[in-house]
Amino acid sequence: MKIAQFGLGPIGLETLKLAASKPWADSVGAIDIDPHKIGKDLSHLTGHRSLRRRLVYPSIDDLLKHAKPDLIFHTAVSKFHAAFDQIEPIVRRGINVVSSCEELLFPQFRDPRLAARLDKICRRSGARVVGTGVNPGFVMDLLPICLTSVCRDVRSITVHRVVDASTRREPLQRKIGSGLAPQEFLRRFRKGTIGHAGLRDSLALIGHCLGWRLDKISETGEPVVAKCHIRTQFLVVVKRGQACGLHQRAIGRENGRVRLTLDLKMYLDAPDPHDRVQIQGDPPLDVLIRGGVAGDQATSAALVNAAPQLLLAPPGLRLITELPAGHFA
Amino acid sequence: MKIAQFGLGPIGLETLKLAASKPWADSVGAIDIDPHKIGKDLSHLTGHRSLRRRLVYPSIDDLLKHAKPDLIFHTAVSKFHAAFDQIEPIVRRGINVVSSCEELLFPQFRDPRLAARLDKICRRSGARVVGTGVNPGFVMDLLPICLTSVCRDVRSITVHRVVDASTRREPLQRKIGSGLAPQEFLRRFRKGTIGHAGLRDSLALIGHCLGWRLDKISETGEPVVAKCHIRTQFLVVVKRGQACGLHQRAIGRENGRVRLTLDLKMYLDAPDPHDRVQIQGDPPLDVLIRGGVAGDQATSAALVNAAPQLLLAPPGLRLITELPAGHFA
Numbered sequence: 001m002k003i004a005q006f007g008l009g010p011i012g013l014e015t016l017k018l019a020a021s022k023p024w025a026d027s028v029g030a031i032d033i034d035p036h037k038i039g040k041d042l043s044h045l046t047g048h049r050s051l052r053r054r055l056v057y058p059s060i061d062d063l064l065k066h067a068k069p070d071l072i073f074h075t076a077v078s079k080f081h082a083a084f085d086q087i088e089p090i091v092r093r094g095i096n097v098v099s100s101c102e103e104l105l106f107p108q109f110r111d112p113r114l115a116a117r118l119d120k121i122c123r124r125s126g127a128r129v130v131g132t133g134v135n136p137g138f139v140m141d142l143l144p145i146c147l148t149s150v151c152r153d154v155r156s157i158t159v160h161r162v163v164d165a166s167t168r169r170e171p172l173q174r175k176i177g178s179g180l181a182p183q184e185f186l187r188r189f190r191k192g193t194i195g196h197a198g199l200r201d202s203l204a205l206i207g208h209c210l211g212w213r214l215d216k217i218s219e220t221g222e223p224v225v226a227k228c229h230i231r232t233q234f235l236v237v238v239k240r241g242q243a244c245g246l247h248q249r250a251i252g253r254e255n256g257r258v259r260l261t262l263d264l265k266m267y268l269d270a271p272d273p274h275d276r277v278q279i280q281g282d283p284p285l286d287v288l289i290r291g292g293v294a295g296d297q298a299t300s301a302a303l304v305n306a307a308p309q310l311l312l313a314p315p316g317l318r319l320i321t322e323l324p325a326g327h328f329a
Numbered sequence: 330m331k332i333a334q335f336g337l338g339p340i341g342l343e344t345l346k347l348a349a350s351k352p353w354a355d356s357v358g359a360i361d362i363d364p365h366k367i368g369k370d371l372s373h374l375t376g377h378r379s380l381r382r383r384l385v386y387p388s389i390d391d392l393l394k395h396a397k398p399d400l401i402f403h404t405a406v407s408k409f410h411a412a413f414d415q416i417e418p419i420v421r422r423g424i425n426v427v428s429s430c431e432e433l434l435f436p437q438f439r440d441p442r443l444a445a446r447l448d449k450i451c452r453r454s455g456a457r458v459v460g461t462g463v464n465p466g467f468v469m470d471l472l473p474i475c476l477t478s479v480c481r482d483v484r485s486i487t488v489h490r491v492v493d494a495s496t497r498r499e500p501l502q503r504k505i506g507s508g509l510a511p512q513e514f515l516r517r518f519r520k521g522t523i524g525h526a527g528l529r530d531s532l533a534l535i536g537h538c539l540g541w542r543l544d545k546i547s548e549t550g551e552p553v554v555a556k557c558h559i560r561t562q563f564l565v566v567v568k569r570g571q572a573c574g575l576h577q578r579a580i581g582r583e584n585g586r587v588r589l590t591l592d593l594k595m596y597l598d599a600p601d602p603h604d605r606v607q608i609q610g611d612p613p614l615d616v617l618i619r620g621g622v623a624g625d626q627a628t629s630a631a632l633v634n635a636a637p638q639l640l641l642a643p644p645g646l647r648l649i650t651e652l653p654a655g656h657f658a
Contacts, residue, residue: 138478148657149654150627153657283627302479305479320654321654325649325652328482
């Protein structure tokens, strides 16, 4: 499988390196708009010798002058609309896309018309698109969905995820509001410039799979306030009283009844990180992932492992739940 | 979807009742060889009024004289060869099958030629077959397989399952050797007349999905010996010193190195029942299902929930890992 990388941020570089280690993948180049990266040799950017003479191009058109990938890993944006503009020229050329774009998890939820358009373009060109990752993409959606396969009845689902953000990349430490005054945190959360993208998408995907008509989806975000001075390995500095992360919660109701609760805490030095899925049903299930699924490393794995599964699916805009069971590839 | 039930033991009856509660399923009848059941009305056997005038027939041919199901739930045998003889006449007529037969989880492991033959018959007639359940089918195979989708590397996998057999159906309490003298237990385990069917199948399926060439698969079974007198709700009586269940273990090696360990304890009054999947990899994962996935109820759910997913797959002999993500349907 000839692959290329779109977006060379921390997740993009991890994905590129992981793909380069796979015997089934041959990396042919990358795309990034950063002028400091364009023209660079990927072996220099990654330290992987197998990527020698694979370069960074400013656009898909420039990449295609040199090689045609079968599949592109897209790790550039969180919003469906922005992702559409980047992905549409790729799939129009019949090239498959695995994307970390949070709103591509279930784009029909964000913009059904645009999703239908992307699906149509894919079917016409023979390409496939899927959005995945660890969250969204696994812990707070796919995993609870799969767990219900052994349930005779499901009344409600609650997922808790606690992430120690100290172990995560700098952009994520910023994205959760580290170092902001609580009021500024709330202002930016309401504006949508900080916070975890994709929580409502995860919730909507679960509802979709279980056939629940969620008539109300609400979401709240609050700062977790630092009790002491914190300084991370990326030199993010948080003073006592400032936000050191977030507590975000999405709730989905059907006919006024709470069906789904997704509760996410990501903050610096969070104790006891874990993921927990509780299904109130028959049988009830209580699943605990001790330590949680570590974010950044696992996200690159989710993207790379999804690639072979995506090629097994029919052309179109696919949901991760429509692919055969994912696994280490 | 018109469905029928093949086999009216405890699991079959649960499956039939659960399917009868689904708005998308219309039960048209059942098949069983028990002369006491043939001709009976399914509403009497199950207490479900929606099954009135749905009868038990002695064979697929007799059932087909009255109605043609789209899919049959097959809960009758553990061995692939026996299942083949029962399923072949069904799929030959283009009827899909979801089976609890343990060796149908990964029949290519048991008999690749017969599996290829079944696959060919299915493709020709347009039918699909899949084997699933809770174990095998979920806890000790599909779940660990899916968990590896967020791993950059997987070195080995260990699954522990502890089941309190006191809560399970009588045939299971017998199947795990309850009430046998330890020597007799070992004799019967070696003969294959007691023990959990499907442990090596689970192991082989994981190895298959992860691309591991397991050159050695070993399996051991030992009695768990009762420390006091036990009498179950099904009047199974176990004296002190007799077997009250089993400890079964399968290990898969690749080039002499242990890759997979499946460890199953099923015994009467087992304390702290649970399922635990540990993946030694990057990231490592440690997943605990508190209380475990309750067996019999969950098995009927796994079968019924798999039906809509199976119909989405191309015709042929399918593995549960080849279907789109399963979920409550």
